[in-house]
Amino acid sequence: MNPYRKPFFGDPLFPFELVYHDKKNPDRELPDHLHDRYELVYVHQGSGTFFIDKAFYEKNPGDLFVIPGNTIHRSTPDANDPYVTSALFFSPAFAKTESTGDSYSPLRSFEASRKHKSYKLELPEELRADFESLLLQMDRELRQRELGYREAVRLLLGQLMLRLNRYSSSILTEESAADHGVGPSWMREALRAIDEHPERDASLAEISRRSAVTPPHFSRVFKQLTGMNLTDYVNAKRIILAKEQLAGTDDGVGVIAERCGFNSLPHFHRVFKSFTGMSPAAYKRSLHAQ
Incomplete structure (x- = not known):
């Protein structure tokens, strides 16, 4: 089964x-979805496991997961201690602000998580309190819908991202991408290996042989x-590429299809559309329309 493509509705x-x-x-x-x-x-609160990209993470109170777009992930709650979470979903454009000349990007933490392949942060107590307060304020704005609530949510998101970026920049290094042990x-x-080279031969026989x-x-x-x-996993990685x-x-x-490991253009079109809902050419046009 292909990863589920989560839709978003609304304005x-x-x-x-x-x-x-x-x-x-x-x-x-x-x-599994993206x-x-x-x-x-x-x-x-609670506990469970999070599969993100190519790694498995334990999920515990105070953990924050930073997941860039087009990243395969799946969450599994503990049956005896199911977790309680808050999840934010937003387009990159919504989080970006006018340049202030200091090279600051609100999406810095997402860029770092994608680069280092490390998606989990264990927040200290003080930062946990800040996050919980900002999440509560966002929830109130969205429920009460007073004048300017959308701008209020955007500003609150900016504050949250600033706190996150300052914290993650102090701890997220190449060593953060270490094995997570699950x-x-x-x-x-x-x-x-699949993540680094999704275009290579990824048949079950070949990969199991390499895994002994x-x-x-x-x-x-x-x-x-x-x-x-x-x-399905390999195809998802190839389509992301x-x-x-x-x-x-x-x-x-045609060049991109071959580079991503597809032996025929019709097969590439079929798989691409099953994951994205549109053809490669239509996807390319949609990028220019944004």
Whole structure:
């Protein structure tokens, strides 16, 4: 099954959504999914596991997860101690502000998390209190809808991002991308290899051989940990790469398809549309229309 493509509704002029203080259980959580919006998930209480990109994270009170757009992720609450979280979803453009000349970017933490492949921050007590206060204020603005509430939410998001960026810049280094210890080491290594080179041969036979386990065992553990089969996971990684190529280069669709590991253009079109809802060419046009 392909990762679920989470849709967003509402006013396109206000691309922001807050799911505040939401108690989760395994039956209500989405399967593996991705979306274009940036996402922050703050854990108020409870525990569970978060699969993001290619790593597994324990989920505990005070944890903040910084998830850039087009990142595969899935959350699994503990059945005996389900977590309570607040999740923010917003478009990158909504968070950006006019340049002040100091090279500050509100999306700095998202850029760092994507670069270092590290998506979890354990917030200190003081910062936890600040985050919880700002989340509460956002929730009140969205519920009461007084004059200027949208601008108030944008300003509150700016304050939250500033606190996050100052904290993460002091602790997020290359060493932050260390192994997180969930799942067998051979599986973590396989996920890392796919992430670094999704265009390479990713057949079950080849990857299980490199992992020194049997194909049935690899397939069983992979599905148990990620919630996906190997083919769907690799295709998702390839489409994420293709979207980056379409946005960042002027290369033709055929060149990009081959570069991303697709042996035929029709297959690339079919897989791309199943993940994004549009053809590669339509996706390219939508970028220029923004």
